[in-house]
Amino acid sequence: MIILIEEKKMINEIILNQGIQLIDVHSTDDLNDADRATLIEKYALTNEILDYADDENERARFEYDELNDTYLIVYNVQNENNQTPDMSQRVLPVSFAIKGQQLFLFTNDATHYLKDYLLSAKNHLKIEAQKEIWEFIFNTLDQISSDYSDQISEADVQRNHIQALIKKHHSSENQILELADLEDLTTYLNTAINGNLTVIKQLDLISSGNVQDLHLSKTAREHLHDSLIEIEQIKNQVDLTSDIIDRISNTYNNILNNRTNTTMKVLTIYTIVLSIPTIVSGFYGMNMKLPVADQGWSWVFSLIITVVIILIILWDLHRRDSL
Template identity: 90%
Template sequence: MINEIILNQGVKLVDVHSTNDLNDTDRAILIEKYALTNEILDYADDENERARFEYDEITDTYLMVYNVQNENNKIADISQRVLPISFAIKDEQLFLFTNDATHYLKDYLLAAKDHLKPEAQKEIWEFIFNTLDQISSDYSDQISETDVQRNHIQALIKKHHSSERQILDLADLEDLTTYLNTAINGNLTVIKQLELISTGNVKSLHLNKAAREHLHDSLIEIEQIKNQVDLTSDIIDRISNTYNNILNNRTNTTMKVLTIYTIVLSIPTIVSGFYGMNMKLPVADQGWSWIFSLIVTIVIILVILWDLHRRDSL
């Protein structure tokens, strides 16, 4: 579905919303009416497309693929928590390509009017940069939520209340931070590339001073988000390693206790086995021989326990 929305007198938003893939009707309209190329539409329609920024000199069209979060941040499939959306800029027209999970980006563009000064609204890139700031803010919120979940798991580990559920939750956090890290790194590359081009020799990209400053601020913001997700990912990895060490230590302690019990419990069997043999043994014919066997058993057990304690094995 294609909708045209006037952002201001000089900038028009073309909202291209697809449930899944771009259908043939919308593709034909975008090619015939708006003169977009099949190559650009293929990039914009690819749900696995990596973050990128490209410029088509022939059609004078910019394309930016950017990673954003799924509107449903509780979706079970963690690989779908981060999805690509696309911006295309041609002839003062801003094309936004989204699906059902990312269509909320349209609201960010519409809300830019409330955040941008009147003179800034004349610059089409200002709407994009403001949207990128909102996307970065979403990532920051997600990372903060991840930190809360990580702190909860860490508290359970310290209280020795850990379970298989915490192991699975910790694994999910590791997967999530991996996807977030990859997405944010891709977005950072796009912003750096855009800043490089805006100050380079591509004369068709004109950014005024305010827009360049806004772009630089967006770059600083996403660098801070990258540092934040790197720190979160590193802490989760350390907690995971610590958790594994705790589980290994618990296993070793359990095996150690079982081994000591096995040794201690085998002694009465050995002593009673000797006195159960059909052969002459010391004091075997005395009425108090069973007491003697108990004393021998206790003495041997105490000697073994003393030896284990001497070797720091208890």
């Protein structure tokens, strides 16, 4: 019996609305030669655009290829698997290319959920806004920003939990590791959001008329301005979260250092106190004449001396605020 397995297409064409076409380029690994040839020959994309889109370490950027009239946006988004242990993989770049009325989306398995954002965009856009391809992009960028806000809120919940344990003196090595993970996470989120903010600012700048090649409607420019305000608020949010986590980490280190100092102080006091009986009994164990050493109650005398010396030492430590 022959079993036919339908091969999943990597490049799919989807009609968004009003003649706007989404070219969904979903790759598990790097773009292969056949896919590159298709994108170059059929859709007239350049190798430079594809190199940017295919680089998993590409920083957030906005580019315009004047010769081919193609816009490229590289944007940082969150990994769909937000529980991945590798913090550097929590944030990944995706690429949008705009050529005429065609919108190209380059994603992998961890970021392919953005296609759903684009498909659902028309549910959030007014009828007149659905005619403009940039409105679909701005709406998707807004949803990406909302994802960051949710992730930061989750980090705040974890941070509050750790902070409560520290206040209750239930801190342990687990809290140290969790704080370290939160510090790493907020660092990557901060870097990603700053990169995205730079892209939005570039778009806002060129849409103001300094670059004549990007023509946005009044509605689209207002939408872009709202997106800029939102991502600036998220940047402030992640900055605040990161600063608080750093302060908690420093406080935790101070608490641990203070506990260590207290432990060492107690051990030192015990060492001093316990050394007194050894010293006194050592004297009376020597083969030499000592006061009342030949009396039957001399051992009581040695105990009295020991207790007196211990009390004097404890009094002196208390006087120096060392207890």
